[in-house]
Amino acid sequence: METGAIPHYQAQAQEVTLFEHAFRRQLPVLLKGPTGCGKTRFVEHMAAKLGRPLYTVACHDDLSAADLVGRHLIGDGETYWNDGPLTRAVREGAICYLDEVVEARKDTTVILHPLSDNRRILPIERTGETLHAPPEFMLVVSYNPGYQNLLKGMKPSTRQRFVALRFDYPQPELEARIVAQEAGVDDKLAAQLVKLANALRVLKEHDLEESASTRLLVYTATLMQDGFEPQAACRAALVEPLTDDPETVEALMEVVQTFFA
């Protein structure tokens, strides 16, 4: 759970207003977009702005309904019930953010459906309890519609329960502002890094699974701010994280050299 100051977030379009309306109207929200484009930061910003606690769950292929709802545990020779993050969020009227929801096991759908349509209920089978979500509870899920998720996808019956917002890497000017602010570098350097990222993003189709994210640009700028030579910073924070193939690394470094000689 995170509370406190409002984390910095630069809006790309109408997402802040849309999210606020969804919250007030008790509609769940789905965020789609590539890795490191600002989805998590956006949710953290919105939770703080709306004054709600935030429970974030990074979904993985072993994550089950019980991991979200809760389970009986044994302690001091007795069994006791322990709420999972989703149940806690419903009880407290918090925002629950399920990151990469398509990774989770299929049994999670059964609990997400009645919670994300107008019933807004969370049946806890193991205890026989049925929780009615208070108006302040909000379910937010995200996934990366990259090609590795095409097969897994999201069932239409799940998808059609959400207001959906599409994210992408921000427009160059905005992305430069984000990099400058997040890493504390000057505007000129930030703009040059964004140009480089966009040159690398064009190459994405070749053999890269994902392109250079805003997150990696912030990392690269941070290393430069700490005094690393531009090429060393780009290699460590922008190129090596993209691929394990040494030849591709060198090909990408050639692009880097045209921007940072």
Ligand SMILES: Nc1ncnc2c1ncn2[C@@H]1O[C@H](COP(=O)(O)OP(=O)(O)OP(=O)(O)O)[C@@H](O)[C@H]1O
């Ligand atoms: N619009 C933005 N405003 C401020 N910072 C941003 C923005 N977009 C990206 N960032 C920066 O990029 C970093 C990565 O963003 P974030 O963690 O939100 O990505 P994500 O889309 O949730 O990625 P993943 O899907 O991999 O979890 C943030 O920590 C922040 O530094």
